[in-house]
Amino acid sequence: MxxxxxxxxxxxxxxxxxxxxxxxxxxxAVTSTAVLITVDQSGNGDYKKIQDAIDSVPSNNNELVYISVKPGVYEEKIVVPADKSFITISGLKANNVIITWNDSGNIFESPTFSVLASDFVGRYLTIQNTFGPGARAVALRVSGDRTSFIGCRILSYQDTLLDDTGRxxxxxxxxxxxxxxxxxxxxxxxxxxxxxxxxxxxxxxxxxxxxxxxxxxxxxxxxxxxxxxxxxxxxxxxxxxxxxxxxxxxxxxxxxxxxxxxxxxxxxxxxxxxxxxxxxxxxxxxxxxxxxxxxxxxxxxxxxxxxxxxxxxxxxxxxxxxxxxxxxxxxxxxxxxx
Structure with missing residues (x-):
C-alpha cells in the first residue's frame, strides 16, 4: 500500500x-442570554461545589445556563442528569480548574464526570480519574446528544473517555x-x-x-x-x-x-x-x-x-x-x- x-x-x-x-x-451562532451561576471554593460565588450548581438548575430546564467555575481543585464525582439540558460548565483555563476523583470498576459507575443531558457544553476543564493502571477507571462519560467539549483535558489510564451515545x-x-x-x-x-x-x-x-x-x-x-x-x-x-x-x-x-x-x-x-x-x-x-x-x-x-x-x-x-x-x-x- x-x-x-x-x-x-x-x-x-x-x-x-x-x-x-x-x-x-x-x-x-447562538448568542442568547444565559443564566449565570458562579462556583468558587472561597465562598465568593453562588456555590462552592460544581454539583450543587448543577442541582440548582430546574428539571426540564429550557434556558441556557452558564456555570462559571473559578480556579481550584474540585474533588467531586459529578453527574449532569438527563432532565437538565442546555448547561455550560466553564473554567478560564483547563490547567487551573481540575475536577478529580479516584474510582474504578463499572464503566457507567466509575466516571469522575458523567453527562447524561443533551445540549451540554464543557469548556476549559481538566477532568481526571487518578485510579491508574489495573482496572477500568473512566474520567468522562458522555451519554447525552448534541454535546461539546472545548479546550478540555481528559485524563485517566484505562477507559479514559466513555464516548457512549449521541452526537x-x-x-x-x-x-x-x-x-x-x-x-x-x-x-x-x-x-x-x-x-x-x-x-x-x-x-x-x-x-x-x-x-x-x-x-x-x-x-x-x-x-x-x-x-x-x-x-x-x-x-x-x-x-x-x-x-x-x-x-x-x-x-x-x-x-x-x-x-x-x-x-x-x-x-x-x-x-x-x-x-x-x-x-x-x-x-x-x-x-x-x-x-x-x-x-x-x-x-x-x-x-x-x-x-x-x-x-x-x-x-x-x-x-x-x-x-x-x-x-x-x-x-x-x-x-x-x-
Whole structure:
C-alpha cells in the first residue's frame, strides 16, 4: 500500500486550513442570554461545589445556563442528569480548574464526570480519574446528544473517555490514557485534539462499538496530533462494525506499522471501517498497515471532513455574550446550599 500521507507540508497545511475554515462557518451562532451561576471554593460565588450548581438548575430546564467555575481543585464525582439540558460548565483555563476523583470498576459507575443531558457544553476543564493502571477507571462519560467539549483535558489510564451515545464534538482537547481510552458508540468529531497514549506495548487508542451497518456512529479525528510514551495501535473493534477515521492528523512513531488490531476475531476484519486520509508523520506510513484497513478516496472523505457528519450546523453553539441572574428558584437553592 502507498503511504497515506503527503510529503509536502505546505500542501497539507493549506488543505487543512481550508477544511477547518469551512467547518468553522458551520458553527451555530447562538448568542442568547444565559443564566449565570458562579462556583468558587472561597465562598465568593453562588456555590462552592460544581454539583450543587448543577442541582440548582430546574428539571426540564429550557434556558441556557452558564456555570462559571473559578480556579481550584474540585474533588467531586459529578453527574449532569438527563432532565437538565442546555448547561455550560466553564473554567478560564483547563490547567487551573481540575475536577478529580479516584474510582474504578463499572464503566457507567466509575466516571469522575458523567453527562447524561443533551445540549451540554464543557469548556476549559481538566477532568481526571487518578485510579491508574489495573482496572477500568473512566474520567468522562458522555451519554447525552448534541454535546461539546472545548479546550478540555481528559485524563485517566484505562477507559479514559466513555464516548457512549449521541452526537458529540471535541475541539482542542487533550485526551490521555493507555488502554481503549476513547471508546463507546457515539457519533463524534474530534477536531484539533491532542491524543496521548501511555501504552507500553500494543494497546489500542480507540475501541469504537458500532454493532450494525445501519448505525450512523463512529469516531473521526480531524487535524489531530497523536503522541505517546512507547507504542500503540490506532484502534480495535469493540463492535463488529466499528468505524474510526483519522484525517489530516499527525502520527508520531508511537503508532505501530500495522496500525490496527482485530481484537482476536478474524471475522471482524471484513466488517470494520478503519480508514486514514492524508495523515502525516512517522506513524502514518501505511506500507505495513493491516490489509483490512485502508485509505479514503477524496469522494469518500468529504462527509468526514466537516461538522455535517454529526449534524453540527444545527446545534453547536457559541459562548453566550449576555447574562442574567438566576431565577428565584435557583437563588433560593443557592441560599440553602452555599
Amino acid at each position: 502507498a503511504p497515506a500521507y503527503s510529503s509536502c507540508g505546505c500542501i497539507f497545511v493549506m488543505t487543512l486550513f481550508m477544511f477547518i475554515l469551512a467547518s468553522s462557518r458551520a458553527d451555530a 458529540h464534538y471535541y475541539k482542542n482537547c487533550y485526551i490521555e490514557g493507555a488502554v481503549d481510552f476513547i471508546f463507546g458508540n457515539a457519533a463524534s468529531l474530534f477536531e484539533r485534539c491532542h491524543v496521548h497514549t501511555l501504552s507500553e506495548g500494543d494497546a489500542a487508542i480507540t475501541a469504537q462499538r458500532r454493532e450494525s451497518p445501519s448505525e450512523n456512529t463512529g469516531f473521526t479525528f480531524l487535524g489531530c496530533k497523536i503522541t505517546g510514551v512507547r507504542t500503540a495501535v490506532l484502534g480495535r473493534p469493540w463492535g463488529a462494525y466499528s468505524r474510526v477515521i483519522f484525517a489530516f492528523s499527525y502520527m508520531s512513531n508511537v503508532i505501530l506499522p500495522q496500525g490496527w488490531d482485530d481484537w482476536g476475531d478474524l471475522s471482524k476484519q471484513s466488517t470494520v471501517f478503519y480508514r486514514e486520509y492524508k495523515c502525516y508523520g512517522p506513524g502514518a506510513n501505511a506500507r505495513k498497515r493491516v490489509e483490512w484497513s485502508g485509505k479514503l478516496t477524496d469522494n469518500e472523505a468529504g462527509i468526514f471532513l466537516t461538522k455535517n457528519m454529526i449534524g453540527g450546523r444545527s446545534w453547536i453553539r457559541s459562548t453566550p455574550t449576555r447574562f442574567k441572574k438566576a431565577s428565584t428558584a435557583i437563588s433560593n437553592n443557592s441560599t440553602r446550599h452555599a
